[in-house]
Amino acid sequence: MKALLPYFKRERWNITWAIVSVLVVAFATLWQPHLLQQVLEAIIKKDNDTVFNNGIILIVLAVIGIVAGIINTVYSAKIALNVATDMREDLYKKIQTFSYGNVEQFSASNLVVRMTNDINQVQQIVMALFQQLTRIPILFIGAFALAIMTLPNLWWIIIVMMLLIVGVSAFSFTRMGKYFGSMQGMVERVNTLARENLMGIRVVKSFVQEQNQIKTFSESSDEMRDLTIKIGNLFSILMPAFFLFANLAMALTIYMVGGMITEHPTYLAAVTSFISYLMQILFSIIIGGFMMTFASRAVVSLGRIKEVFDTKPMLSFPDVPEEHLAGSVGFDHVTFTYPGDEQPTLKDISFEVAPGEMIGIVGATGSGKSTLAQLIPRLFDPDSGEVTVGGKDVRDVNEQSLRHAVSFVLQRATIFSGTIAQNLRQGKPNATLEEMNWAANVAQSAEFINRLDKKFDAPVEERSANFSGGQKQRLAITRGVIGKPDILIMDDSTSALDARSEKLVQQALNKELNGTTTFIIAEKISSIIKADRILVLDDGQLIGQGSHAELVKTNPTYQEIYQTQKALEEV
Numbered sequence: 001m002k003a004l005l006p007y008f009k010r011e012r013w014n015i016t017w018a019i020v021s022v023l024v025v026a027f028a029t030l031w032q033p034h035l036l037q038q039v040l041e042a043i044i045k046k047d048n049d050t051v052f053n054n055g056i057i058l059i060v061l062a063v064i065g066i067v068a069g070i071i072n073t074v075y076s077a078k079i080a081l082n083v084a085t086d087m088r089e090d091l092y093k094k095i096q097t098f099s100y101g102n103v104e105q106f107s108a109s110n111l112v113v114r115m116t117n118d119i120n121q122v123q124q125i126v127m128a129l130f131q132q133l134t135r136i137p138i139l140f141i142g143a144f145a146l147a148i149m150t151l152p153n154l155w156w157i158i159i160v161m162m163l164l165i166v167g168v169s170a171f172s173f174t175r176m177g178k179y180f181g182s183m184q185g186m187v188e189r190v191n192t193l194a195r196e197n198l199m200g201i202r203v204v205k206s207f208v209q210e211q212n213q214i215k216t217f218s219e220s221s222d223e224m225r226d227l228t229i230k231i232g233n234l235f236s237i238l239m240p241a242f243f244l245f246a247n248l249a250m251a252l253t254i255y256m257v258g259g260m261i262t263e264h265p266t267y268l269a270a271v272t273s274f275i276s277y278l279m280q281i282l283f284s285i286i287i288g289g290f291m292m293t294f295a296s297r298a299v300v301s302l303g304r305i306k307e308v309f310d311t312k313p314m315l316s317f318p319d320v321p322e323e324h325l326a327g328s329v330g331f332d333h334v335t336f337t338y339p340g341d342e343q344p345t346l347k348d349i350s351f352e353v354a355p356g357e358m359i360g361i362v363g364a365t366g367s368g369k370s371t372l373a374q375l376i377p378r379l380f381d382p383d384s385g386e387v388t389v390g391g392k393d394v395r396d397v398n399e400q401s402l403r404h405a406v407s408f409v410l411q412r413a414t415i416f417s418g419t420i421a422q423n424l425r426q427g428k429p430n431a432t433l434e435e436m437n438w439a440a441n442v443a444q445s446a447e448f449i450n451r452l453d454k455k456f457d458a459p460v461e462e463r464s465a466n467f468s469g470g471q472k473q474r475l476a477i478t479r480g481v482i483g484k485p486d487i488l489i490m491d492d493s494t495s496a497l498d499a500r501s502e503k504l505v506q507q508a509l510n511k512e513l514n515g516t517t518t519f520i521i522a523e524k525i526s527s528i529i530k531a532d533r534i535l536v537l538d539d540g541q542l543i544g545q546g547s548h549a550e551l552v553k554t555n556p557t558y559q560e561i562y563q564t565q566k567a568l569e570e571v
Contacts (some may be wrong), residue, residue: 003306004450005488007083010386014075014082018130022071026138028065030056033276037150042268054393076130084123091115091308099315100379106308109192114308117187117391120195125291125298133291150270154256154502158281161249164283168241172234179231183297186224199463220499238286246282250275296469314339315381317399325397325405327355327486327517329376334385336371345371346385353533355486358510358518360528362561363537369521372537373489376519377406398537409487411492413476415464420449421456423475428483435482442508443477444501469496477505481513489519494527502527525562534558 008015035058042050063192089419090499095103096112103111113539139348148155168538197204204213330352339342346368353359374380375387378394389395389405425431425441436456440446448471452458464472473496479486488509494502506527509518520528528534529548536544536551536558544555551558 002081003302003309004122007086009078010086011079011082014079015130018072018075018079019134021068021075022130022135023138024068024143025065025072026135027282028061028068029139032061032065033273033280034146034150035061036276037269037273040272040549044269060372072227074129076127079130079433080123080127083126084119087122087305088115088119091119091305094311097313098311099313100374101314102311105311105339108193109195110188113188113191114301114304117191118304121298121301125295127292128294128498132287133295136284136288136291140288141278143277143280143284147274147281150277150442151253151257151274153260154253154274156253157249157256159277161245161278162285165242168238168245169546172238180288181228181232183224183227185326186220186227189220190217190224193220242282242286242566246278249278251431253278315378317402318396320398322394322401322404325401325486326391327405327520328388328390328516329353329487329517330386330388330391331372331375332386332388334375334382334387336375336380336382338371338380345540346375346382348417349385349542351542352546353517353519355517356515357533358520358531359498360531360534361519361521361530361535361537362523362525362558364561366539367537368540369537370491372535373408373491373519373521376487376489377408378402404483405485406487406489407480407483408482408489409476409491409493411473411495412491413464413469413472415460415467415472415475417460417462417464419454419459420452420475421458423460424456424479424482427479427481431482436461436478438512439478439482441472442505442512443482444497444504444508445471446472446476468502470498473497474501474505481509485515485516487517487519488513489521491521492523495523499526525565 032473035054039051039054039058042048042054047298081094086289092115095115106114143159147158171534193216197217204210253274254271257268276395314400331349334346335344336346339401361372362555365368371380376394378387381395389397389402421431421436424436427439430434433456437446440449449455449458460466464475467475473493477490480490494505497505509516510530522528525548530546532546533545534551535542536555538557543557544551546554552562
């Protein structure tokens with residue numbers, strides 16, 4: 001719960017009002033049975049003035065309790081909402097500091113569950129903390145003390161009832177805590193399955209896998225249902241048991257008082273108050289038990305949230321002034337292994353690239369092409385060796401300096417919901433309409449943007465479902481070039497374009513960004529045939545570099561790729 005303390009400090013004023021109001025509610029609840037006892041004693045004595053005065057006090061006390069309860073609910077809700085909102089924002093900010101490796105460590109769906117479901121669990125327990133948990137100890141101790149003061153001879157009835165209730169509660173709640181811990185994992189599993197199936201609905205439909213997917217989802221859903229039923233069964237035992245013990249205690253109280261009424265006539269008025277205090281003790285234990293159960297679930301969620309907060313980003317950037325980095329790139333004996341892998345993906349890679357060069361990167365699937373490109377903007381750090389941009393080790397430069405120098409366009413274009421202009425301004429926050437038009441012409445996206453009614457203000461639906469694969473790639477290229485970066489990396493980012501559009505994009509890049517160092521990762525030789533230099537990778541090793549003409553003559557791997565693609569084109 002220490003993780004909540006910084007958030008509670010921000011809510012001092014609201015917490016003060018919540019605690020004051022809950023104290024007033026507790027006092028009103030505890031004092032009413034005592035006043036009622038005085039009223040009954042006055043009725044027996046036919047003391048009408050006392051009945052009237054205490055009756056007025058009872059009404060006033062009830063009104064005060066209601067008003068204090070409303071105030072407590074309002075401020076408890078404010079605290080819970082503010083804490084949940086602040087924690088969710090802080091969690092999102094923390095995730096934004098993560099590297100690719102950190103996100104892969106948790107998985108995207110896992111982090112989404114932590115920001116939604118787990119935060120909601122924390123919000124509920126914070127609400128309960130200031131609405132119920134602070135009141136329960138006061139009610140329990142106060143009711144226990146007042147009950148003994150009311151009928152001192154029957155103190156043992158309270159103890160027996162408490163022992164029975166606590167025993168059943170301990171039996172049930174210890175099991176519920178384990179079940180609630182498992183429930184979070186099941187919620188995450190169901191969320192992941194639903195997300196994957198909805199995002200991959202075209203694949204599911206294409207391969208007629210609806211029934212298999214329904215079966216897989218149903219199995220996970222059934223597991224969660226069965227666990228929920230187990231929890232429900234425990235709840236179904238608890239409430240009848242609690243009320244059975246309470247009713248037995250009340251019956252025993254009435255029986256015992258009936259035997260003592262002749263010696264202690266005042267006990268007749270005290271019975272009602274004593275039973276009221278018994279019920280307050282009962283409800284304190286019941287609510288406290290339920291709150292502890294929900295708290296155990298919230299503690300699990302809080303632990304999962306704290307795990308994210310405690311995770312250190314795998315990459316950290318030095319606190320140095322921002323500077324402009326030229327377009328030169330160097331790899332000096334670079335070796336890299338993904339976290340969890342045993343074999344390195346890149347092995348002793350060395351090469352130098354001058355500003356303004358166009359570099360093609362080819363190789364078989366899994367040869368390390370994309371990994372090599374990801375080391376340039378420092379999405380990962382190498383195990384050994386040095387990656388330089390503008391002559392400086394990327395580990396020694398400011399993050400903003402590196403991000404301004406390097407622009408990365410991925411094969412799988414991610415276009416965010418909003419508008420086209422909002423997406424383009426991710427590449428350059430202050431981009432003007434003129435700059436957007438220039439970038440759109442370079443990426444050949446102006447062709448379809450100009451046909452839209454709102455042009456750059458046209459909406460982008462969730463997962464950019466209102467654009468085709470080729471249009472998404474062209475929008476991603478537009479976003480990548482709008483800031484006129486010193487280094488542009490295109491990771492197979494024209495794979496969805498037709499031959500004509502791809503050629504036009506390459507021509508525009510050569511003309512408009514001729515001073516930009518360009519890395520083009522491609523499966524097709526035709527995409528990089530005019531590059532100044534081509535790097536050939538095989539099994540993580542750089543096995544050749546040179547122009548297309550040189551590699552066709554001297555590099556067997558490149559020759560094989562070229563001949564295979566040439567034969568396919570001829571066919």
